[in-house]
Amino acid sequence: MTNLTEQDPSCTSISCQHCGLYQLGLSMGLDSADTSLPDRYIKRKFMLKRGQVLYRAGEEFTSIYSIRSGSVKTYISTDDGRLQITGFHVPGELLGLNAIGENRYNCEAVALEASSVCKISLECFQEIALQIPSVNYQMLRMMSKEIKHHQDLMLLLGKMSAEERLATYLLSLSRRFALRNYSPNQFNLSMSRGDIGNYVGIAEETVCRIFTRFQEEGLIIIRRRHIILTDIERLSVIAREPYQPPTVARYPLEI
Amino acid sequence: MTNLTEQDPSCTSISCQHCGLYQLGLSMGLDSADTSLPDRYIKRKFMLKRGQVLYRAGEEFTSIYSIRSGSVKTYISTDDGRLQITGFHVPGELLGLNAIGENRYNCEAVALEASSVCKISLECFQEIALQIPSVNYQMLRMMSKEIKHHQDLMLLLGKMSAEERLATYLLSLSRRFALRNYSPNQFNLSMSRGDIGNYVGIAEETVCRIFTRFQEEGLIIIRRRHIILTDIERLSVIAREPYQPPTVARYPLEI
DNA sequence: CGCCCTGTTGAATCTGGTCAAACTAAGTGG
DNA sequence: CCACTTAGTTTGACCAGATTCAACAGGGCG
Numbered sequence: 001m002t003n004l005t006e007q008d009p010s011c012t013s014i015s016c017q018h019c020g021l022y023q024l025g026l027s028m029g030l031d032s033a034d035t036s037l038p039d040r041y042i043k044r045k046f047m048l049k050r051g052q053v054l055y056r057a058g059e060e061f062t063s064i065y066s067i068r069s070g071s072v073k074t075y076i077s078t079d080d081g082r083l084q085i086t087g088f089h090v091p092g093e094l095l096g097l098n099a100i101g102e103n104r105y106n107c108e109a110v111a112l113e114a115s116s117v118c119k120i121s122l123e124c125f126q127e128i129a130l131q132i133p134s135v136n137y138q139m140l141r142m143m144s145k146e147i148k149h150h151q152d153l154m155l156l157l158g159k160m161s162a163e164e165r166l167a168t169y170l171l172s173l174s175r176r177f178a179l180r181n182y183s184p185n186q187f188n189l190s191m192s193r194g195d196i197g198n199y200v201g202i203a204e205e206t207v208c209r210i211f212t213r214f215q216e217e218g219l220i221i222i223r224r225r226h227i228i229l230t231d232i233e234r235l236s237v238i239a240r241e242p243y244q245p246p247t248v249a250r251y252p253l254e255i
Numbered sequence: 256m257t258n259l260t261e262q263d264p265s266c267t268s269i270s271c272q273h274c275g276l277y278q279l280g281l282s283m284g285l286d287s288a289d290t291s292l293p294d295r296y297i298k299r300k301f302m303l304k305r306g307q308v309l310y311r312a313g314e315e316f317t318s319i320y321s322i323r324s325g326s327v328k329t330y331i332s333t334d335d336g337r338l339q340i341t342g343f344h345v346p347g348e349l350l351g352l353n354a355i356g357e358n359r360y361n362c363e364a365v366a367l368e369a370s371s372v373c374k375i376s377l378e379c380f381q382e383i384a385l386q387i388p389s390v391n392y393q394m395l396r397m398m399s400k401e402i403k404h405h406q407d408l409m410l411l412l413g414k415m416s417a418e419e420r421l422a423t424y425l426l427s428l429s430r431r432f433a434l435r436n437y438s439p440n441q442f443n444l445s446m447s448r449g450d451i452g453n454y455v456g457i458a459e460e461t462v463c464r465i466f467t468r469f470q471e472e473g474l475i476i477i478r479r480r481h482i483i484l485t486d487i488e489r490l491s492v493i494a495r496e497p498y499q500p501p502t503v504a505r506y507p508l509e510i
Numbered sequence: 511c512g513c514c515c516t517g518t519t520g521a522a523t524c525t526g527g528t529c530a531a532a533c534t535a536a537g538t539g540g
Numbered sequence: 541c542c543a544c545t546t547a548g549t550t551t552g553a554c555c556a557g558a559t560t561c562a563a564c565a566g567g568g569c570g
Contacts, residue, residue: 076406076409076410077410078410078414078495079495079496079497080495082410082414083414084406084409084410084413084414086406086409098399098402099399100395100399101395101396101397101398101399101400101402102396102399102403106399106402106403106406107406136391139395140355140356140394140395140398141356141357142356143356143395143398143399143402144353144354144355144356144357144361144398145356146402147353147356147361147398147401147402147405148357148361150402150405150406150409151331151339151341151361151362151405153409154331154339154341154405154408154409154412155331155332155333155337155339157409157412157413157456158339158412158453158456159333159337159338159339159456161557162557162558192515192516192517193516193517193518194516194517198413201412201413201414202558202559203558203559203560204516204517205517205518205519205558205559205560206557206558206559207517208517208518208519209518209519209558211518212518212519224516224517224566224567240333240334240335241334242334416525416526417525417526447547447548447549448548448549448550449548449549457526457527458526458527458528459548459549460526460527460528460529460549460550460551461525461526461527462549463549463550463551464526464550464551466550467550467551479534479535479548479549
């Protein structure tokens, strides 16, 4: 996802549209009146190396994280060590919120590449919530969104063929990029074939085979981690989705 | 699930341990002080016939429901009509809460058999929340629980063999029954083989085949909808779960 | 430059899906 | 009360898609 990082506009704490706090509806109360709030609250920005862990399942819930650049995967695991990736997360998305019910993270988050992350501590977050009551409601909305995402993934895992899964996957990536003003037709995959296969529930080798099949059929051009979607409409047919023309970004972002 | 209904204790609005409101932590403020609250709020109790719809996906969020007897399935669907069952719900469980973020239900709920249900309107619910602030927190907890449940299901759908899926399924049913003081070794399946298969992501026929295999191996005795788990330990091995002795019910219930 | 990780391809295998048919239990209506 | 219908379940035969195993290619990085 190097092209993402390149395109990433320089990001000050006030104008930063990538800052996930926008998704909590904080823009409402903050932009006009008290412009110092974000600086006070978005305490620590730091870098993650590829493979570095942001938090582990079962760990105490201390902070939420907003991705500024790079990408992060989250996954859960069985007792005997099998993993199921539950999401890939790109700049502008918030991580860790679902820990709020149990007070501990229920999945593990690991950087897929060098990534920049904002850490917002729980206390800061609660202080924000006090000042801006709608934050509570926004949190419910975000958990709802997450449930929706899980439901989509369950349908994918339970009911779709390998081709459908991959077409669906590529289209969903494309849509999320479009939403953030990146090209919906051309992007880098920051995750390995193995990660993709794990996420959509098929073997790594099947991912390869189907990608080459898609390429032979003129749907995509793929070379290692770089992919061009050359026929989104036909991909939509395979994924059995109604074709959706690219959406323009709005803020606060819909995930 | 006829045996469930038979065992179901008579259920007044005050002492009703099955009433899902206990899960919202309402017992704390209510039991001692204002014993009239439940009567005021748990307005409508009514019966559902088998196959009757409680709510549909996309419908406006008007009420949450607490199951008093019987059972209900919830499911989501693709554009082209394939369904994925996301849960089977038994007495004591609350339904519809996850609609709170989007203000519309995100799945469909249908009775599996004749069932009795309490309807709690949104307004009533909000009034309760005003009087008992902890309700907000309890809601977050419950959404967290739901996310946890989805994660388990995703692991099942994405990473498990057919045998593991069914063993896991039977054990999870057993555990939920134990939690409600029903027998963990012997119960009725209120859902069809097709529903079971849909839920765990395998074909109806595979469900049958594996159930008979389990029976031949002395793990279960199954005859139509009635099942006896004769070797829970060995089932746990197949499901790759650590063996858990049956848990006794506590209130408020953990789902 | 050489190693290592990731990705790709082929071949054999197998799990689980599909289709079809028989069977059971429970209604339903005459 | 019995014949008939229907929905649900079970079993068998066959097959396809996906997994597994193995070998190999090629980039990237020290």
